[in-house]
Amino acid sequence: MHIDATEKKWIYLTFLMTFAGIGVLAAYAIKDNIYPPSNVETIDSAALHLSDEFNEDAIGVRREKDGSIRVTMVAARYGFFPQGITVPVDTPVKIRIASADVLHGIHTVDTNFNTMVVPGYVSEVNTTFKKTGTFPMFCNEYCGLGHDFMWARLTVVPKEKFKL
Amino acid sequence: MRTMRNLCVLLAMLGSGVVSGEPSSTVVWDSATRHLVANGDPVNGKEVADPCSACHGETGKAKVRPNFPLLAGQTAPYIYKQMMDYKEARRGHGIMQNFASSLSKKEIADVAAYFQSQALPPPVPAKVSERAARLVDKGDGPRLLPPCSACHGRDGKGAVVDVPALAGQRADYFIVTMQAYKSGERANDIYNRMRLIAQSLSDDEIDELAAYYAALDAGD
Ligand SMILES: [Cu+2]
Numbered sequence: 001m002h003i004d005a006t007e008k009k010w011i012y013l014t015f016l017m018t019f020a021g022i023g024v025l026a027a028y029a030i031k032d033n034i035y036p037p038s039n040v041e042t043i044d045s046a047a048l049h050l051s052d053e054f055n056e057d058a059i060g061v062r063r064e065k066d067g068s069i070r071v072t073m074v075a076a077r078y079g080f081f082p083q084g085i086t087v088p089v090d091t092p093v094k095i096r097i098a099s100a101d102v103l104h105g106i107h108t109v110d111t112n113f114n115t116m117v118v119p120g121y122v123s124e125v126n127t128t129f130k131k132t133g134t135f136p137m138f139c140n141e142y143c144g145l146g147h148d149f150m151w152a153r154l155t156v157v158p159k160e161k162f163k164l
Numbered sequence: 165m166r167t168m169r170n171l172c173v174l175l176a177m178l179g180s181g182v183v184s185g186e187p188s189s190t191v192v193w194d195s196a197t198r199h200l201v202a203n204g205d206p207v208n209g210k211e212v213a214d215p216c217s218a219c220h221g222e223t224g225k226a227k228v229r230p231n232f233p234l235l236a237g238q239t240a241p242y243i244y245k246q247m248m249d250y251k252e253a254r255r256g257h258g259i260m261q262n263f264a265s266s267l268s269k270k271e272i273a274d275v276a277a278y279f280q281s282q283a284l285p286p287p288v289p290a291k292v293s294e295r296a297a298r299l300v301d302k303g304d305g306p307r308l309l310p311p312c313s314a315c316h317g318r319d320g321k322g323a324v325v326d327v328p329a330l331a332g333q334r335a336d337y338f339i340v341t342m343q344a345y346k347s348g349e350r351a352n353d354i355y356n357r358m359r360l361i362a363q364s365l366s367d368d369e370i371d372e373l374a375a376y377y378a379a380l381d382a383g384d
Pocket of ligand 1: 077078103104105139140141142143147150
């Protein structure tokens with residue numbers, strides 16, 4: 001089969017561009033530690049407030065034995081509970097969040113903390129916050145009329161200022 | 165002596181920790197409960213409601229005393245949840261706890277269906293403050309306050325699953341119960357949802373919101 005030389009050039013160029021694109025994505029994903037949240041763990045959303053892990057007294061921030069931080073949160077129309085969390089900078093943080101009602105998401109701009117919160121599942125994100133300051137955590141999945149108001153505060157403090 | 169006292173305080177704190185470790189409500193909207201409430205029988209509910217009439221009126225709209233809530237037009241799941249919360253002492257009120265304890269889940273579902281089917285009384289005309297209307301329709305972002313209407317409905321008639329109707333609710337009861345959320349005396353809202361909202365409202369705002377909802381004409 002004859003393929004015109006110019007045509008051939010374009011075919012190679014298309015392949016090159018596609019792989020270059022994938023390469024850029026992969027490089028960023030590796031550099032910034034971006035990955036799809038891949039925790040598949042189920043939970044009964046209707047009885048979330050009675051569960052061991054997500055009951056009203058269990059949610060919040062705590063320190064694990066190995067010095068890392070564990071954050072347990074609930075998303076429910078129209079808020080995240082607790083409404084504000086404080087974590088130390090440059091410290092591994094495991095965030096586990098579940099929905100008490102419908103589909104929500106949670107996202108903090110400029111960090112890789114971004115996950116869907118699907119009713120019936122526990123979402124888990126492992127990250128390390130690199131900048132101190134106060135940042136909003138937004139719901140990024142439309143969940144109803146109060147969706148625009150669904151956000152909470154993330155405060156990242158220097159390690160020595162962090163108290164539980 | 166001092167260490168003894170500190171120890172006692174510590175033990176008391178641990179003790180109260182156990183109490184606060186209880187969930188704010190044990191009602192779970194699983195399919196069996198939804199089914200039970202959706203199929204409440206208003207005819208039997210009318211009989212169950214007989215002793216209630218002394219305070220709530222036969223159709224749930226009598227104003228026997230100040231601070232008695234309106235039940236007419238209230239959503240059945242909300243009534244069911246409150247009765248269960250009284251029954252299990254998640255919401256405290258001597259009289260209501262006694263009444264709720266004497267009823268079965270089925271009777272509660274029936275009485276809830278009965279009061280839900282009753283028409284609201286005519287709205288109480290009042291001057292509506294702009295501030296209250298803004299909180300209801302727009303909320304207040306910086307205070308993390310969603311609009312009341314996002315949850316309680318544009319018409320104030322409540323929403324799934326157990327968000328109460330507020331339209332036509334008596335202003336005096338509205339204020340008492342909002343203040344009870346604010347102080348934590350009423351704590352049967354899961355994940356503090358109404359408590360957090362009430363805590364970020366001023367007393368004046370609560371009064372104005374009460375007047376707003378008492379005057380709200382939800383139509384039919
Ligand atoms: Cu949401």
